[in-house]
Amino acid sequence: MSLLKAVNIKVGYGETEILHGVSMEVNEREIVCVIGPNGAGKSTLMKAILGLLKPSQGEIIFDGDDITSLASEQRVRRGICYVPQSENIFPSLTVEENLEMGAFTSQDDYRVRMKEVYHIFPDLKETRKQKVRKLSGGQRQMVAIGRALMLNPKIILLDEPSAGLAPRLVKLIFDRIVLINHSGTAILMVEQNARQALGLSHKGYVLVMGRNRFEDSGQALLENEEVGRLYLGG
Amino acid sequence: MEFFVGILNYLVFFAITAGIYAILSLGLNIQWGYTGLFNIGIAGFFAVGAYTSALLCGPPPGPMDWRIIGGFQLPFVVGLLGAAAACGIIALLIGIPVLRLKEDYLAIATLGIAEVIRLILKNESWLTNSVWGLKHIPSPWQVPIQGKIFAFLKTHPLLPAWLQSFISNGYNWFFLALVLLTLGLIYWVSEKSIRSPWGRVLRAIREDEVVAGASGKNVFFFKMQSLVIGAMIMGIAGGFYAHYVKFIDANTFEPLYGTFLIWVMLIAGGSGNSKGAILGSFVIWGVWAGTDLITAYLALSGVRAASLRIIAIGIMLEVILLKRPQGMLGEEKRVSKMF
Amino acid sequence: MSLLSRLPQLVIYGIISGSIISLGAIGLSLTYGILNFSNFAHGDIMALGAFLALAFLLLLRGLGMSENIFYPLSFGLPMVISFLLAMAATAGIAIFIDRILYSRLRKTGPVTLLVAAVGVAFFLRNIIQFIWGPQPQYYIKEIQIAWKIPFLGIRIKPDEIFIIIVAALLVVFLHLFLQKTRMGKAMRASADNITLARVCGINTERVIMWTWGIGTALAAAGGILAGIENKFITPNFGWDMLLPIFAAVILGGVGSPYGALLGGMVIGLSGELSTLFISTAYKPAVAFIIMVVMLLIRPRGILGGK
Numbered sequence: 083m084s085l086l087k088a089v090n091i092k093v094g095y096g097e098t099e100i101l102h103g104v105s106m107e108v109n110e111r112e113i114v115c116v117i118g119p120n121g122a123g124k125s126t127l128m129k130a131i132l133g134l135l136k137p138s139q140g141e142i143i144f145d146g147d148d149i150t151s152l153a154s155e156q157r158v159r160r161g162i163c164y165v166p167q168s169e170n171i172f173p174s175l176t177v178e179e180n181l182e183m184g185a186f187t188s189q190d191d192y193r194v195r196m197k198e199v200y201h202i203f204p205d206l207k208e209t210r211k212q213k214v215r216k217l218s219g220g221q222r223q224m225v226a227i228g229r230a231l232m233l234n235p236k237i238i239l240l241d242e243p244s245a246g247l248a249p250r251l252v253k254l255i256f257d258r259i260v261l262i263n264h265s266g267t268a269i270l271m272v273e274q275n276a277r278q279a280l281g282l283s284h285k286g287y288v289l290v291m292g293r294n295r296f297e298d299s300g301q302a303l304l305e306n307e308e309v310g311r312l313y314l315g316g
Numbered sequence: 317m318e319f320f321v322g323i324l325n326y327l328v329f330f331a332i333t334a335g336i337y338a339i340l341s342l343g344l345n346i347q348w349g350y351t352g353l354f355n356i357g358i359a360g361f362f363a364v365g366a367y368t369s370a371l372l373c374g375p376p377p378g379p380m381d382w383r384i385i386g387g388f389q390l391p392f393v394v395g396l397l398g399a400a401a402a403c404g405i406i407a408l409l410i411g412i413p414v415l416r417l418k419e420d421y422l423a424i425a426t427l428g429i430a431e432v433i434r435l436i437l438k439n440e441s442w443l444t445n446s447v448w449g450l451k452h453i454p455s456p457w458q459v460p461i462q463g464k465i466f467a468f469l470k471t472h473p474l475l476p477a478w479l480q481s482f483i484s485n486g487y488n489w490f491f492l493a494l495v496l497l498t499l500g501l502i503y504w505v506s507e508k509s510i511r512s513p514w515g516r517v518l519r520a521i522r523e524d525e526v527v528a529g530a531s532g533k534n535v536f537f538f539k540m541q542s543l544v545i546g547a548m549i550m551g552i553a554g555g556f557y558a559h560y561v562k563f564i565d566a567n568t569f570e571p572l573y574g575t576f577l578i579w580v581m582l583i584a585g586g587s588g589n590s591k592g593a594i595l596g597s598f599v600i601w602g603v604w605a606g607t608d609l610i611t612a613y614l615a616l617s618g619v620r621a622a623s624l625r626i627i628a629i630g631i632m633l634e635v636i637l638l639k640r641p642q643g644m645l646g647e648e649k650r651v652s653k654m655f
Numbered sequence: 656m657s658l659l660s661r662l663p664q665l666v667i668y669g670i671i672s673g674s675i676i677s678l679g680a681i682g683l684s685l686t687y688g689i690l691n692f693s694n695f696a697h698g699d700i701m702a703l704g705a706f707l708a709l710a711f712l713l714l715l716r717g718l719g720m721s722e723n724i725f726y727p728l729s730f731g732l733p734m735v736i737s738f739l740l741a742m743a744a745t746a747g748i749a750i751f752i753d754r755i756l757y758s759r760l761r762k763t764g765p766v767t768l769l770v771a772a773v774g775v776a777f778f779l780r781n782i783i784q785f786i787w788g789p790q791p792q793y794y795i796k797e798i799q800i801a802w803k804i805p806f807l808g809i810r811i812k813p814d815e816i817f818i819i820i821v822a823a824l825l826v827v828f829l830h831l832f833l834q835k836t837r838m839g840k841a842m843r844a845s846a847d848n849i850t851l852a853r854v855c856g857i858n859t860e861r862v863i864m865w866t867w868g869i870g871t872a873l874a875a876a877g878g879i880l881a882g883i884e885n886k887f888i889t890p891n892f893g894w895d896m897l898l899p900i901f902a903a904v905i906l907g908g909v910g911s912p913y914g915a916l917l918g919g920m921v922i923g924l925s926g927e928l929s930t931l932f933i934s935t936a937y938k939p940a941v942a943f944i945i946m947v948v949m950l951l952i953r954p955r956g957i958l959g960g961k
Contacts, residue, residue, distance in 0.1 A: 132854065158856040166854070172847040175840065183844045186837070187856035229855070354769055356695070413950040419766060420693040421950060424901045427695075428943035431898055439936045576777050583770060623785035630778035634756055637771050641763060 084143075085110045085268050086131070086162070086237055091140035093130045100126040102292045103140065108237060108285075113259070113269040115300060117276040117313055118289035124272040125167065127289070128239045131270075132164045133157050145236065159187050161236035167245055167272075170226035173215035177206050180214055180225050184232030192232060199228040202261055220251040224258070231262065238262070240271035244278075256282060276314050280304050288313055317478040325481070328488045330605060331598075335495035336556050338597035341581045342502050342590060343549030349588035349647070350510055351542040352522035353415075354423040358578050360430030361403045361547050363437060363569040365554020367444060368402040369395035370453045370564060382441035382448065392456035396555045403551030406433075407544045415539045422543075430575070437566040449565025453558050456494065461487050495556055499594070502549055506590050518542055519588075576626070577604065580633045586643030595644060604629065663809045665927045671815050671884055673923025674822035678877030679896055680903035680915035681829065682870030688846030688910030689866045690757070692765040696776040697874055697900060699783075702893030704745040704875020705882045706783050709792055711737035711744075727813040729799045730883070738879050745875035746868035753867050758860075776893070784890040791887035818880045825876055826916060829869070833912065838865055846910055898939060899926070902946035908956025917957060921945070 086108040094100040100123045108114045116124050129135045131142055133154040141150045149157055158164075163184075172180050181199060185192035200207040203224040209217060214225050223243060230238050243259065244252040252275060260282055263269050273279035280286050283300035288309060296309055303309050340358060347353040355361075371386035373395035390398075410429050414421040437444045444450070465486045469475070475483070509515050517538050520528040529535045558564050577600065585596020607628055611621035636643065683697045694700075715733040716722070724731040752775060760767045801810035833839040838861075845852040845862045853859050881896075882888040903922045907914025922942050929941040949956065 134850075134854075154853055155856045155858065158854065164854050166851065169848055169851060172844045172851065174847050175843055179840050179844075182837075182840060183852070183855050183857065186841060233856075352766065354766065356773060413947050417950065417954055420769065421905070421954075423693065423695070423769060424898075424905070425947065425950070427901075428898055428946065432940045432943055435937055435940055439934065576773065579770065579773060617788075619789050620785055623781035626777055626781040627785065630774045630781070633774040634771060634778075637767060637774070638756070638759055641767060 083110050084108075085112075085145060086270065087143040088127070088131060089141050089143070091127065091130055091137045091142070093126060093135050093137040093140075095135070099138070100292050101130065101137075104289065104292065104294055105140075106287050106294070106297075108268050108270050110236075111263070111266060111268055112284045113263050113271070113282060113300075115276075115279045115283035115286045116270070116272045116289060117280065117286060117303075118295070119313065121291075122289040123292040124289055125241050126292075128164065128241050128270075128272060131239060132162060155187065158233065161233070162239065163230035163233055163235040163237075164239040165226045165230045165241060165243065167241040171214045171222050171229070174213060176211055176213055177217070177225055178210040180229050181206075181232050184229035188233055195232050195234060199231050202231070202258055203228050220247055220254065223247065223251075223255060227255075227258070227262075231267070235267060237268040237270060240269060242272055242274060244273065244275050252278065277304065280314075317476075318481065321478045321482045321485075325485045325488070328485065328492050330601070332488065332492050332495055332560060334598045334601040335492065335499050336553050336560070337578060337581060337601055338499050338594045339495075339502060339553040339556065340550055340578045341585070341593035341597045342499070342506055343546040343553065344578055344582050345546075345587065345590060345593040346506060346542055346549065347546035349582065349593070350515065350518045350522065351539055352419065353539060353543055353546070354419045355426045355543070355546070356423050356575055356579075357426030357428070357430030357433075358550060358575040359569045360426070360433040361406070361550035362554040362557070363430075363433055363564075364402050364406060365399035365551030366558035366564050366568070367437065367450065367554075368551070369399040369555035370450045370558040371443075372398045373559070374450055374453045377445075378451075380448075381445050383445040383450075384442050386443065386450075389454075392454075392559060395559070396552050399551040399555035400548035401551075403547040403554075404544045407547035408540065411540045411543045415536055415543065434566060434569065437569070444566070447565055447567070449563055449568075450558075451563050453562045453564070455487070455491060455559050455562065457490070458487055461490055491560060498552065498556070502552075503590050503594065510590075514538075514541075577601075577629070580629055582643075583633060584636055584643055586645035586647060588647035589643070589645045592643050592645035592647075599644070600629070603632070660808065661931065662928075663807045665930065666924065667809050667811055667815075669924030669927035670920070671818055671923070672926060673920035674819055675877045675881045675884065675919075676896070676899045676903050676923050677916045677919025678822055678825065678873045678880070679900040680907070680919045681826070681912045682872075682874040682877075683900050684904045684907070684910060684912050684915035685842070685846070685866050685870040687904065688912075689842065689849065689863060690761070690765075690768070691849075692768040692772070693901070695769065695772040695897070696779060697871075698895070698897035699776045699779040699893035700745060700749060700871050701874045701878035701881070701896050701900075702783060702888070702890060703748065703779050703878070704741050704871075705878035705888045705892065706787065706792070706890075707744050707875065708734075708737045708741035708879045708882065709787075709794060709888065711740045712794060728817055729795050729797055729812075729814050734794060734883075738876070741879060742872040742875045746872040749867045749871035750864050753863065758863075776897075780890055780893060787890065789890060791889050793887050794882055795886070814883055818884055821876070821880060825873060829873065829912065832869070838862070842866055895939065898946075899923075899942040902942035902949075905946050905954075906949050906956055911956070914956055 084107055088104065088106050090103045090105055091101050092099060092103055104127060116127065118124055126135065130137050133152060141148055144160060144162060172183060181196050182192055185195060205221055206224055206228055209221060214222060227243065243255050247255065256278055259269055271279060280300040280303050286298060286300045286303040287294065288296035296303060340362065344355065344358060347355050372388050372390045373392060374387050375389065376387035377383045406429065410425050414425045438446060465483060469480060469483060517533050521535055521538055525535055581596040581600040582593050584600055586592025607625040611624055616624065679697065679701050683694060686694050712733055715736060720733045722731050722733060756771055757768060760771055799812045799814055801812045803810050833843055841857050841862050842865060845857065845859055849859055899922050903918035904915050906921055907918030922945065925945060926938050926941050929938060
């Protein structure tokens with residue numbers, strides 16, 4: 083069943099249009115991956131879905147409702163959580179406080195949810211009283227994803243979750259993403275590690291110059307010769 | 317007719333003051349309007365300009381003075397150059413620690429230097445004569461011109477009173493011409509430079525320092541030039557002021573007159589626009605002088621009246637920022653963008 | 656020997672003035688951290704608080720409230736009530752100014768806010784001057800006898816002990832608020848990264864209101880305590896405070912309230928200790944010199960702020 087749908091989105095910064103009519107769809111419990119060269123508009127698409135940028139045209143449907151005109155906070159409350167690529171943590175807060183901020187809009191006891199996050203990222207439990215500023219890159223990324231999980235979202239938008247991490251950590255983060263997905267959360271991610279990401283995705287999109295180029299199952303895109311040659315580095 | 321000449325004489329006085337403010341605004345326009353440098357220590361530069369020129373051109377210390385140096389009786393032009401140089405050096409010294417940092421730091425550093433300058437003016441009596449101030453600062457060529465005017469009036473005793481009044485005010489007309497000439501010169505240079513590649517770099521820095529830096533421009537060096545040149549212009553204005561009023565002391569340079577009014581003038585006229593800076597100076601000085609009449613009518617005491625006027629100007633500034641942030645003229649559209 | 660014998664007394668003075676500077680600096684640092692602009696009206700907010708306390712004090716006296724002093728302090732209940740009312744009123748006025756002015760200018764960028772803040776500074780100062788005139792105003796006119804503390808050879812007035820205790824209490828309250836409450840944590844989060852705070856669903860406009868309220872209430876407290884210490888307040892007081900509080904913020908690291916506390920103490924102490932070596936007339940310049948040196952060697956401050 084369709085969870086999130088973007089229809090013919092046109093959006094940009096000021097005068098400059100970045101996306102010239104992009105469409106995509108994420109079904110419930112799916113992992114969907116968006117790949118494409120730099121400047122294709124992948125991050126812009128994420129920001130438009132969360133409402134950080136206002137599309138000049140097109141609509142965004144979430145859970146059957148048109149959310150195109152909602153503010154970001156309202157989208158967050160409906161169950162869309164977003165992990166930006168950089169500056170995705172509060173460095174002077176502790177791990178625990180970062181997670182608490184993730185649950186800011188929730189009325190429930192966030193401690194229950196925090197336990198679940200610690201279950202997914204056991205590292206974080208050990209460092210929970212430390213300031214995030216002092217953590218390693220991989221741990222920070224766990225904090226960022228953990229923070230987004232605190233509201234028990236229906237979908238998480240991950241902007242390059244593996245960026246800047248050592249190969250061992252990349253694998254660990256992808257494992258966790260699959261684990262999160264198994265617990266019922268849909269995932270929409272943008273990735274540079276395109277092969278690995280497509281390998282675990284149900285579906286993939288290739289964006290080029292702000293337009294849809296390819297759309298297929300993750301496996302099919304991996305096997306597509308043109309995609310492989312142009313966008314997966316041969 | 318006498319009434320008319322009285323008004324005319326007042327207008328000359330008005331225009332001299334507004335013209336000096338306009339020079340200051342042009343200096344601020346180079347720093348803020350062109351480059352985005354936030355200087356709130358204008359009063360300090362103005363004071364340094366005034367004192368430098370007064371010490372270079374004024375009389376040596378008299379028997380009643382505390383100061384022991386200064387008073388070289390040099391020509392007016394040397395005084396102005398000295399004023400510009402002194403301000404330029406101070407700007408350079410402030411710029412070194414703060415120009416690489418966010419604009420707020422420059423603001424607080426200029427505020428600090430203005431405060432230090434004020435303390436020096438008050439306390440270093442060997443140099444500044446402290447609260448007794450510097451007296452008898454000569455106005456340029458006043459002695460020969462005034463002498464000619466008196467001689468003329470003596471040989472023509474039968475002229476009508478209004479004409480005598482008009483002619484005896486002749487020196488002020490001359491001083492006004494000097495101010496306007498300088499203002500015009502600075503305006504011309506400033507317009508030339510903003511249209512040059514140099515000016516385009518400054519505006520690029522104001523718009524986006526990172527981009528400007530990335531395209532190979534030494535941002536620090538360009539900002540420094542802008543800060544120093546703007547400060548030198550402010551120093552020249554200080555020099556004119558000293559030679560016009562003939563007497564200056566530490567209290568002349570309260571933060572209000574030196575800094576706040578000039579900011580309001582530039583914002584009201586249009587930051588980044590030299591014509592706007594000049595227009596703003598004359599209009600705001602007009603408003604300022606006009607409110608003086610109103611508070612006089614309301615028979616308020618001196619300090620209260622001044623406060624009320626500043627409150628009014630403050631509200632005016634905020635309304636301009638909210639409703640018309642580009643000011644009366646706005647920034648001129650320029651043909652080419654470098655980046 | 657005489658230099659050394661003056662030292663303990665100067666340290667006491669330094670702690671007193673450091674307490675006052677810190678209260679101003681903490682508020683300035685909080686608003687800077689979240690709104691990312693230097694509030695040049697913050698000194699005048701301190702003066703506003705001091706004069707509002709005077710207004711409430713005169714009002715309470717006018718209503719016939721008894722002046723029974725809290726011995727050994729030099730003042731009684733009316734001053735304490737006025738103190739609290741003035742903190743609340745200052746916060747209210749600051750939030751009002753934010754609503755009608757700063758919030759509308761926030762979109763146009765931080766530099767416009769700087770200009771607007773300079774305008775607000777002159778506006779506030781002259782409102783005060785218009786109402787009270789330039790002469791000093793007094794909370795209490797009686798002169799208090801200082802206590803001599805044997806062995807250390809220092810003198811301290813009961814009021815000054817009150818100042819240090821109140822400042823310390825306020826800092827403790829602020830610490831608990833920032834560390835233990837949801838709003839406090841949201842304020843720290845917003846100071847770190849306001850966009851991410853919005854992504855988390857934090858209502859950042861409310862955070863901004865709280866920041867103004869707390870920051871300016873602390874500034875008001877600092878202003879009133881300065882009035883109690885100096886015995887008088889003048890409209891120009893805020894201007895005189897501007898440089899020390901900015902120096903304290905820069906010294907401690909911009910955006911860090913704990914750094915501001917530390918910076919305030921350093922500025923207060925060094926201002927007083929400087930009188931051992933240079934003329935008292937240049938005490939205000941010491942803050943500036945320390946600030947410039949700090950900017951040259953470590954622009955991010957002792958505790959490394961933004």
